[in-house]
Amino acid sequence: MVFTWFRKLRFKGTQLVLVSLALVSCASTPDQQVETESWQSFATRGNQELTTGNTDAALALYVKSLNLNPNNAELLNKIGAIHADRRNFNLAEEAYRLALKQQPGNAATLTGLGLLLIQQHRREHALPLLKTALNKDASCWRCANGLALLYDQQQHYSTALAYYQQALKILPNSAQVLTNRGYSHYLAGHWADAERDYREALRLEDNYRPALQNLALLQTRQGKVQEALTTFQKTTDIASAYNNIGYIFMLDGNYGDAEQYLEQAISLSPVYHTEAFANLTKLHELWRH
Structure with missing residues (x-):
């Protein structure tokens, strides 16, 4: 079934998998060797390309690996993540749902799909997926952070804060989580707490763009316009x-x-x-x- 799915995407000609593969075959494929490799070899080379940021080549290699090992949920998760980063939501969701058919209840897949649904503003569907994922894997900071974002969107700031705290216990020095928690404080009207979180995030990553932008927004609202101008100009x-x-x-x-x-x-x-x-x-x- 998986092979048919990718074959369908290649021949439709309108999906980004086709575009990516075409680009890779013309310009980005690491080599043009005869495809006699194992699925593990393709997957390993895909991981190497992903590490260097060459997602076109990584995607092509993951697809080749999957064609040789079509029931591999981990490969489907990686393909889903690449498409999610590119905002190819339909392709990402299809990859994640195929992965769940292979491994129902897989925490990594539930997390990827849940975060994808948040990007699509499908909050009511994302919530149970992320809760299930966090119950299965208590070390999943992305689940806790995603749940916090969902509760922020519902203006349930105290619940959101509890999940941010949980995420920071798992990943204490995360500029991303600190910035998100700061924005939660900001939305709740706790501006001093928001500024504290933004500055802590910037202590960890001095050029972290979301923290700089959120701090500048806060400074503007506080009437510190010159400070806000200086902060904005860092981004x-x-x-x-x-x-x-x-x-x-x-x-x-x-x-x-x-x-x-x-x-x-x-x-x-x-x-x-x-x-x-x-x-x-x-x-x-x-x-x-």
Whole structure:
């Protein structure tokens, strides 16, 4: 059944598996040797390519391995993860669901599928998958972090915090989890706690973009605009930093300051700043009403 699934994807010609394989065969395949290798050899080479960031080659090698060993849930999980990273949601979900048919209740597969469903805003389907995965594997920080995100989205901040705490017990020095917990504190109105988490995340990874952006958002809302500009400029150019602050002011209904910062963004940009102009147009529409 698995071989038929991949064969179908190759011949449809519209799915990214086909695109990836075509790119690999033309440019990225490590070599053109006759395919007499074992599935383990293809899988090992796929892992090596994935480590170097060559996901096109990795995907091609995983598919070759799977064609020789079609009941391998681990390979299907890796294929699903690559497609999830590329936001090829249908292909990723199909890979994960095939993996579950091979190994029902596999914690890694449940985790991958649950996190994928969060990306698709299918929260009610993601929740039981991640809870089951965490019950099966108490060391799965990604499950705990994913559950926390789900409860944040439902505005159940105390429950979310408990799951973030669990994730940090498993992976104490995670800038990602700390930043997520900081944003949970921010949403709950606990801004001092949010700033503490953002700064701890940046102590661990000084250029961690999500923490910098969230800290700049918080600083803007705190009225620390110059600090926010400096923080934003660690992730983008000065014109976009002004645009970001103008956009935040617009969301807050502070239209006068929003106009000032958006106009400054346009004037500072060496090229036409389409995003700032679009925000300024939206601002004037809101202001008139």
